[in-house]
Each structure stands twice: as C-alpha cells, then as structure tokens.
Amino acid sequence: MSVLVAIPARYASTRYPGKPLVPLRGAGGAARTLIQRSWEAAVAVRGVDRVVVATDDDRIRLEAEGFGAEVVMTSPDCANGTERCAEAHAALGGGFDIVVNLQGDAPLTPAWFIEDLVAGLRRDGSAELATPVLRCDGKTLNALLDDRKAGRVGGTTAVFDRAGHALYFSKEVIPFTATRYEQADETPVFHHVGVYAYRPDALTAYPGWDNGPLETLEGLEQLRFMEKGRKVLCVEVEARGRQFWELNNPEDVPRIEAMMAEMGLE
Numbered sequence: 001m002s003v004l005v006a007i008p009a010r011y012a013s014t015r016y017p018g019k020p021l022v023p024l025r026g027a028g029g030a031a032r033t034l035i036q037r038s039w040e041a042a043v044a045v046r047g048v049d050r051v052v053v054a055t056d057d058d059r060i061r062l063e064a065e066g067f068g069a070e071v072v073m074t075s076p077d078c079a080n081g082t083e084r085c086a087e088a089h090a091a092l093g094g095g096f097d098i099v100v101n102l103q104g105d106a107p108l109t110p111a112w113f114i115e116d117l118v119a120g121l122r123r124d125g126s127a128e129l130a131t132p133v134l135r136c137d138g139k140t141l142n143a144l145l146d147d148r149k150a151g152r153v154g155g156t157t158a159v160f161d162r163a164g165h166a167l168y169f170s171k172e173v174i175p176f177t178a179t180r181y182e183q184a185d186e187t188p189v190f191h192h193v194g195v196y197a198y199r200p201d202a203l204t205a206y207p208g209w210d211n212g213p214l215e216t217l218e219g220l221e222q223l224r225f226m227e228k229g230r231k232v233l234c235v236e237v238e239a240r241g242r243q244f245w246e247l248n249n250p251e252d253v254p255r256i257e258a259m260m261a262e263m264g265l266e
Helices: 034-043 058-066 081-091 111-123 138-149 200-208 213-218 222-227 252-263
Strands: 003-009 023-025 031-033 050-055 070-073 098-102 129-137 156-160 166-170 186-192 195-198 232-237
Touching: 003 034, 003 081, 023 034, 023 252, 031 034, 034 050, 034 058, 034 098, 050 058, 050 081, 058 070, 070 081, 081 098, 081 195, 081 200, 098 111, 098 200, 111 129, 111 195, 111 232, 129 138, 129 156, 129 222, 138 186, 166 222, 166 232, 186 232, 195 200, 200 222, 213 222, 222 232
Parallel strands: 003 050, 003 098, 050 070, 129 232
Antiparallel strands: 023 031, 098 195, 129 186, 129 195, 156 166, 156 186
16 A cells, blocks of 8 residues: 655744744754654655655745755645645645655654554554554643643644544543643543544545534644544554654744753754
8 A cells, every 4th residue: 555645834833933944953952944854754654655745835845855855835725734635645646545644743753653553544444544642641741731721732632432433632631630640650641643644535525524613613633524424543652762742832842852852862
C-alpha cells in the first residue's frame, strides 16, 4: 500500500502567526525552523513513498525548498490541515492508498508513531481515519491542566471504546479526574497526537462536508468525520522515553527546546 505524507503549513495561524518559520534550538544549540524539523520527522518514517510540504505561502515555500523539501502549493481557502492534505493529494494526481497528515506543529513526533498509525489503519478495515494517542504520565497531564487553568488552549485529549474507535476529542482535559498525579505516574488521560492517516475516499469527500457544531466549537478537524458517522481509529502508541508536545502558542517554544535538550535531540 503506497503512503504519502503531507505536512500542511500556513503562515496565518490565529494563535501564532508565522509559526512554521519559528526557529527551534536543539540540544547542540543549532536552530532549525519548525517546518524543517517537522519535515525531518516525516522523512525518518519507514515505508513512506513520498513526503511533501503543503502550503499557501511563498515564505514557507522558499524555506522548505531551501532545505530540500518538495512543496505543493494549495489554496489559502483551506479551512484546516485535512482540507489542505486533500487538495495536495489531488494536485499530485491521487493514487496513494494511505495519506498521512503530519501537522507542521508537531516536530517531536517519533517515526514509530506514524508507522504504528499506518499499520493500525491497514488492520482495521472499518476505519476511514486513524490517529495516534499517547497515555499521559503525570508530568504531561499536569502541564495540560496548567495550560487550561491559565486560559491557554494546549494539547487535545481523546476518549475511545474498547476497539479503539474514537468516542470524542476535546481541547478540554477528558475524562475528568480530580487526582493530581506525580510526574511519573500513569494516568487515565490520553493525549491526542496531531497526526492522521486517511483512506483516500474519505479524505476526498471531507472538504465537501459542512462543518458540524462540534468541530466548530472545538476547532478539531477530526470531529467532522465523527459527526458524519465515519469511524476514527485511535492507535495507542508508546513514548519509549521520548517526550512529546505540539507548538500551539509562543510559550511552547521554550518548553519544546527544553524537551529537545533533555532528550539530546539536535
């Protein structure tokens, strides 16, 4: 089964304009932009046939071409990364069996997250979309709770049934727990990782569906699939000692840089 990884990136982010071009310093002090680090995460994945950056901005295009990425220009009217991936897939002529959306704000995504995700979608013929979830330790959960208390919209959490099919995703911390966990404790909360793998038929149909009330309220594109009754598979992945965080706000830059330093990531 052929696999395309598309990295949607836009300059005009509501919460953090220009985010793809923000430099992130690794453990050795070298600074590379967010979009370059996201592309490097994508090309490290085994079993991928093609990696492209999908953008509507020439500044991002020039940066991406400068470090050797293939770029597909897409419309500025794309409402989210899934719509941008659908447009990029069509611009390439289609033909891929699985399209992976590695959002351009997740540079710490390990290669095995995506490999496990693709394998999960191959196993579950009933699912039209798959996305990874990572069980939070106390450190991650407390960071999510602290963000919400400070009025910041940070990571997304997910709940799912025993077969792994999603029940809901939210920018609130779900399920509710009144417990304050120690740093290394295992918790009942799963952090949604911003990566998606689609079957091409569902991806092609997605831009033609109206936004539902849940997607509109939460600002989470995967909820459009759920509101249309399409099955979303949550694939539990293992951290293997890696820390994970998305770059959503300016305050996340030092947090991610500290994680890279701690993990020795250049």
